[in-house]
Amino acid sequence: MKIVELIVDSDERVGGGGFLEIRRIHLRNRREDGSISAAYVCDSIARPYGQDAVVVAVFARGAGGTEVLLREGLRPALGFGRVVALAPIAEPPPAMFLTELVAGIVEPGDRGEAGLRSRAAHEVHEEAGFVVESASIVLLGAGMYPSPGCMVEKFYFAAAEVDPAAQEPLDGDGSPMEEGARTRWMPLDAAIAACVNGEIVDLKTEAALRRLRDHLDGA
Numbered sequence: 503m504k505i506v507e508l509i510v511d512s513d514e515r516v517g518g519g520g521f522l523e524i525r526r527i528h529l530r531n532r533r534e535d536g537s538i539s540a541a542y543v544c545d546s547i548a549r550p551y552g553q554d555a556v557v558v559a560v561f562a563r564g565a566g567g568t569e570v571l572l573r574e575g576l577r578p579a580l581g582f583g584r585v586v587a588l589a590p591i592a593e594p595p596p597a598m599f600l601t602e603l604v605a606g607i608v609e610p611g612d613r614g615e616a617g618l619r620s621r622a623a624h625e626v627h628e629e630a631g632f633v634v635e636s637a638s639i640v641l642l643g644a645g646m647y648p649s650p651g652c653m654v655e656k657f658y659f660a661a662a663e664v665d666p667a668a669q670e671p672l673d674g675d676g677s678p679m680e681e682g683a684r685t686r687w688m689p690l691d692a693a694i695a696a697c698v699n700g701e702i703v704d705l706k707t708e709a710a711l712r713r714l715r716d717h718l719d720g721a
Contacts, residue, residue: 507532511541515548523548547653552607554645557706558622559603559661559714560630561690568690568718570711571630571664572702574599575683593700599682602704603711604629608658615641622660630685631670634662642713648705659710661717690715 511528525548531539560571580596606625612618619639626632642659666687674680688696690711697708 503537504534505531506534509538518550521549523550545652547655549607549655552609553654554608554656554658555605555706556608556618556622556625556658556660557603557605557710558626558630558639559642559659559710560626560632560664561661561714562664562666562687566689569666569687570690570693570714571604571685572601572688572693572707573604573629573683573685574601575629576600576679576681578679600704601702601707603707605657605706618658618660622662626662626664627670628673628675629680629683630664631672632662632664632668633670634664638662640717642710642717646709657706657709659706659713661710661714690718 509530509532511530513525513527515523515525517523525546527544527546528541529544530541533539562569562571576598577596577600578598580600581598584596586593586595604625606621606629608618608621612621616636618641619636622639623634623636626634640661642661645656645658647653647656669685672680672683672685674683693702694708694711694715696702697704697711702708
């Protein structure tokens with residue numbers, strides 16, 4: 503039966519005061535014949551400040567091919583929240599540090615493609631230690647929802663070419679969450695393979711690396 507309308511019985515936010523909160527909507531479906539479904543709950547994760555994020559593949563081209571910059575940073579949520587005994591395939595406990603690409607929250611003033619490029623350049627400097635011009639940032643296609651069942655966040659993908667010798671110390675954003683972060687270089691194809699074999703387990707990183715490879719192959 504075709505659904506023609508979602509009826510909202512209540513809409514509230516719970517668990518406020520931190521980095522995230524839960525938006526809890528009580529809904530019913532109105533069908534095309536006029537009948538109405540039983541009530542149900544739809545929960546989604548909300549971020550009070552900044553809805554979306556930009557993911558940046560920082561890369562360099564050399565005699566040996568293209569290499570990408572990987573960033574290792576604290577991800578306590580995995581260590582405290584991931585129950586490995588519930589995984590369908592055996593896996594080790596999450597490490598304290600997770601390997602990812604540079605990424606950051608898109609702020610309210612970051613509008614349009616220029617805003618995304620500006621935010622990407624800011625994050626590259628803050629998280630990777632490279633000064634890049636906003637105009638040099640390449641956007642890698644449309645944004646994507648990483649988990650639409652519970653997250654309204656969309657990831658936007660970008661790339662920045664740098665000179666590895668120009669890297670500065672990592673400033674971070676001043677948060678304890680960014681203490682101890684470090685970076686390393688890996689060949690692009692090897693990094694994608696590491697995503698497939700489970701050495702790198704961050705979804706947005708694999709998506710951005712594959713888009714970067716497609717972009718470079720088409721250049």
